[in-house]
Amino acid sequence: MTTNEPVRRSDVAGAPVPGLFTLVLHTHLPWLAHHGRWPVGEEWLYQSWSAAYLPLVRVLRTLAAENRRHLLTLGMTPVVTAQLDDPYCLAGMHHWLANWRLRALEATTLPEPLRAFGLREQAEAEQALDDFSTLWAHGASPLLRELIDGDTIELLGGPLSHPFQPLLNPRLREFALREGLADATLRFAHTPSGIWAPECAYAPGMENDYAAAGVGHFMVDGPSLHGDTALGRPVASSNVVAFGRDLQVSYRVWSPKSGYPGHAAYRDFHTYDHTTGLKPSRVTGRNVPSEAKAPYEPQRADHAIDGHVADFVDVVRRRLVSESDRLGRPAHVIAAFDTELFGHWWHEGPVWLERVLRALPQAGVRIGTLADAIADGFVGSPVELPPSSWGSGKDWQVWAGEQVADMVQLNSEVVDTALTTVDKALGEIDGPPARNSVADQILRETLLTVSSDWPFMVSKDSAAEYARYRAHLHAHATREIADALASGRREHAQRLADGWNRADGLFGALDARRLPK
Template identity: 50%
Template sequence: MTELGRFSLVLHTHLPWVAHNGAWPVGEEWLHQAFTGSWRRVLRVLETLAEHGYREVATLGVTPVVAAMLDDPYCLSEIHSWAGRWQLRAEELSARSGMGQLAEHERREALACLADLQSRWLTGGLSAVLRPLVDSGVVELLSGPATHPFLPLLTERFAAAQLSSGLADTQLRFGSRPGGIWAPECGYAPGMEDFYAGHGVTHFLVDGPAVGGDTGFARPVGDSGVLAFARDLDVSYRIWSSRTGYPGGACYRDFHTFDHASGFRPARVTGAGVPAEAKQPWDRRLASAAALRDAQDFVAAVARRLTDLRAQHGREALVVAAFDTELFGHWWYEGPEFLDAVLRLLPQAGVRLSTLRGAAEAGLVAGRIELPVSSWGAGKDWRVWDNDAVTELNDEIAHLQKRLFQLLDSRPDGAGRDPAADQLVREAFLLSSSDWAFMISRDSAADYARQRARLHADRFTALADAIESGVGADLLAARLREVDGPFGRLDARTC
């Protein structure tokens, strides 16, 4: 069969801060839900394909702080405990009338998750689970800045600290330093390609409008030689769109409707605007059939797009579809099943699966380009992360960047590792996460975002004051690190 072209699936494993948005359950169980509902399931899809001989299946970006969490023994132990409670909730649900099928499904899933955790994750963490897929060429790993900041709004020195720490952390965990990065929020400012080149970055992601919709090839940016791959919106929005995307299909499990006594989602979408009490019960068989139909539709759309690109350019071209990993399994329960079908059906339709690196090595590169200010957020500019609602937050981040380097530059030459300085960097890094501005701008758990940002700013200030006074800095840093939980395990030695 003549190949129509190449398809690159790019998944970005990120911090799903807004997983709850005020719904059941309360607290920061987002990490447990993202792991059990999405990350573990997506990796199992990739591993199963690898077992069947597939290579260059996907390009996977892992935010370094997420990798740190999923390598952390305490964090994994907490996920294991949560999965045990998941099993107990399912067994309790089985006693309720009309809930038997849902209870049995949840019990099976909980037991499978527990077995996976006990056999692999608790002993090796993400590094041990993901590295075989990377080493065998099934997955291309992308790195990125340590805590997912919106890089264009940072000073160059702080951005460099974020990126160099992220790249070093990825190399430490996975044994190699990726050439590609996921630029958080696909945020870009003219000249950043030279910044990336200075850190050994060879390619990064932008959104389709940044290249005027001409997404069929990677493009070297300016004179840097660094390649920009652009997301194909026509294809990606078949999944991503909140209005017309596949996850809104009537048969899929409804994310927003809870059985509050158990915490499970018992309903299917049923229809747009249908109130929760009128939604029909979720049926696993109906949902699976819908996932296969939508996968077939998606594959046909990719094939049409590649056929059109070949006719337009006279040569093989590329379709890049990029998403947050959490969409598959967390937000859209059937997402991993859909992905598995898509990745199996595409080669049957004459479409070659490819990582971004593989596409570049195959020569799917066009002429150089100058990129405008851009992101993948609303308006495709910076408005989500730079507006009146977040002015105070951005001013705080700017102030902390300045004070951070004043303190670091005042350290004696040749000074070794300093736990207090390390913790100071962590607080600044965590304050600068792009999620706080996103949540405030979109009014999605905005109070939580403000509280978290205030927490890190106050901790930074208290520690900076202690360092300047020479009193109690080491003790305060140790206490802050102790209460950090998974956030304290990110390595900051390169700062």
């Protein structure tokens, strides 16, 4: 018997409450390898890897060793797993961790309080290096497969390159999804039965595409279900279940305006020591300028973690009780976040996760995965979903608004060029076509062009110049290869495809012959 067995209802603190709680984490970054280092580029990957992905795996392995199962549902986008398995990225990450240790060592030579902070950073860097050298030598896939095999987590997949699906040509949308699921099968020997739809974006009819691809459930934001997220809902006439994020619970941790990471005791994300590049300050106060931030105090932060664990457990218990009372049956509560919140943006997040995953069962809350929710009947009546996302306004404006209209047009033109060129290249051969690495690279660059990250970064004015550069770079690569092929310069097209593949060689199993007709 595990610590997550079904429980009976009671409103007494610590006694069992009805229903099921699910934590869903969405792990995503764009393709960053070979595309710049600082301030945006590979540094973003290595920071997230060291601060979020390494600690998360450590937490899950620790809890799995305690015979805890069905802890959370983990979404891994193919573009992230591609980087976490890539030899170039693995070497770069090892160098980055070693540099972190050197920067921490430098801090130990500086006056207090930087010296004490440097000693703690050095210990963290040493642990990360030891973990990485011992466990990560062959990438993330073996580690994640072990967690999946052991029923520690449920895996969610997704389409290649994280495109905003409602705006994507249906042929490329189907191709990206099917290839994304196949990519997960190759890496983990598991084909995900559920996905985290990029940006939780939905357009009516997409449930039919999901059903055809073998996807049984997917995530949307709470407002897509009109705020009633207490049960999964089959979409329209399909058997595909939409699960909605409970904003009342999720926003307790992190919202656009508030949440635990903004507590005065926690490490401040934005304040750097410019000598070492470390972050030695605590938040101190919402309106306190960086130069006036107080030094970070681990004991103060640790006390805040315990308080926020207790608060979250109380919020989940109350929500399960109230939603079960409203429904007249046990309810399902889902809290969902970007994985990178835990460690990268919120330094104390991984410790909070470990403690909360222990505290919830102790408090009488059953925790389980989205697959558990379906198996145990936490599914209600069918629902019609509106066009939606989890972006600002809960609609498509971040990815389709006036601010990014030029990018929407760029995507449309590039996709049309790619599909036309690939169709012609594969249709010119009598009989079944052979594998065509030029056509493969055209689709690879096209998928990178339509990544949802680029319009998001422009709309949010977050490294917007870099985002536009990346979108246009991959569009240029697509057009350059396609133009050479269309004009009959096949050898030149091959050289171009090979050259771009040296920078963008992710998804090696991508096969243009599987593009839907």
